[in-house]
Amino acid sequence: MTRATQLIHDELGRSFSGRSFISIHDFTTEEILRVMELTRVLKEEQKAGIPHPLLKGKTLGMIFLKPSTRTRISFEVAIWQLGGYGLFLNANDLQLKRGETIADTARVLSRYLDGLMIRTFAHSDVIELAKYGTIPVINGLTDLLHPCQVMADLFTGFERFGDLKGRKLAYVGDGNNMAHSLMFGGAKVGMHVTCVCPKGYEPNADVVAQARADGQITGARIEVVHDVEAGVANADILYTDVWASMGQEAEREKRVRDFAAYQLNEKVLAMAKPTAIVMHCLPAHRGEEITDEVADGPQSALWDEAENRLHVQKAILALVMS
Ligand code: CP
Ligand code: NVA
Numbered sequence: 453m454t455r456a457t458q459l460i461h462d463e464l465g466r467s468f469s470g471r472s473f474i475s476i477h478d479f480t481t482e483e484i485l486r487v488m489e490l491t492r493v494l495k496e497e498q499k500a501g502i503p504h505p506l507l508k509g510k511t512l513g514m515i516f517l518k519p520s521t522r523t524r525i526s527f528e529v530a531i532w533q534l535g536g537y538g539l540f541l542n543a544n545d546l547q548l549k550r551g552e553t554i555a556d557t558a559r560v561l562s563r564y565l566d567g568l569m570i571r572t573f574a575h576s577d578v579i580e581l582a583k584y585g586t587i588p589v590i591n592g593l594t595d596l597l598h599p600c601q602v603m604a605d606l607f608t609g610f611e612r613f614g615d616l617k618g619r620k621l622a623y624v625g626d627g628n629n630m631a632h633s634l635m636f637g638g639a640k641v642g643m644h645v646t647c648v649c650p651k652g653y654e655p656n657a658d659v660v661a662q663a664r665a666d667g668q669i670t671g672a673r674i675e676v677v678h679d680v681e682a683g684v685a686n687a688d689i690l691y692t693d694v695w696a697s698m699g700q701e702a703e704r705e706k707r708v709r710d711f712a713a714y715q716l717n718e719k720v721l722a723m724a725k726p727t728a729i730v731m732h733c734l735p736a737h738r739g740e741e742i743t744d745e746v747a748d749g750p751q752s753a754l755w756d757e758a759e760n761r762l763h764v765q766k767a768i769l770a771l772v773m774s
Contacts, residue, residue, distance in 0.1 A: 468771035505535025558585035617642035627655030639666035648683030
């Protein structure tokens with residue numbers, strides 16, 4: 453047995469089998485740390501050229517209702533490196549586009565595939581797919597959450613800091629899907645998360661309340677503030693994301709005005725710890741939420757985060773599809 457197969461097949465590893473990965477909130481701290489541990493092993497093996505066909509012969513469907521660079525390519529490469537086969541499914545080419553229901557799509561695709569990833573608008577689409585399908589469903593981003601991105605971000609944080617317990621992440625920007633998943637992720641691993649946003653752009657109150665409840669167990673403080681200087685003070689990680697997410701293109705001009713004081717620039721970076729690292733899920737709108745100097749500067753962890761999508765998603769796929 454290899455280390456990876458042990459991590460998948462012991463009691464904790466088996467608890468993932470057949471489960472959907474829709475929100476970090478659905479998993480225990482121990483389970484999140486197991487994904488981190490398996491990611492570390494798989495990343496080391498991949499760097500050393502050791503193949504790990506843990507999902508040999510399995511198929512993963514990937515439905516996209518929104519564009520993607522990282523999610524699409526990292527999932528496609530992930531399933532291939534695990535010995536399986538990935539099918540890219542543009543929702544415009546599926547009968548979904550002509551009104552076939554999510555429930556019927558789930559029933560049918562479950563007869564062909566071993567796993568399904570979906571990127572969509574309504575979070576309820578993912579819940580419904582998982583409800584009516586009989587295979588694990590992985591959330592590749594909804595308007596509410598982006599859990600796979602945050603798993604990669606947590607892994608990047610563990611790589612840089614060893615442990616995240618008691619560390620502080622300050623997210624500067626819109627209270628959106630990234631802010632929500634970061635709060636859920638931080639709460640599970642004991643990392644304080646402060647969302648620094650303009651008035652009117654606060655994160656979903658239910659998500660904040662749930663993350664706070666999770667944080668009570670691990671000691672993570674979950675805060676929402678409007679003052680940039682106070683919000684980023686003492687931060688170990690500074691995070692930002694686009695001001696207008698996919699689907700909000702019509703609001704872009706208004707948002708550029710409303711978020712002007714919430715740019716991650718050198719001045720804001722200097723307000724955090726001198727050892728702070730910078731994260732962004734990407735794609736970035738350079739010159740808006742982040743400046744070139746910060747994105748390309750010595751404190752930037754952007755490209756490690758993007759790479760770690762591949763490794764962390766391999767761990768998730770191997771755990772839920774085994
Ligand atoms: N971060 C992220 O999910 O990127 P894509 O939109 O390119 O998939
Ligand atoms: N908040 C962004 C994240 C992109 C990865 C969006 O939903 O467009």
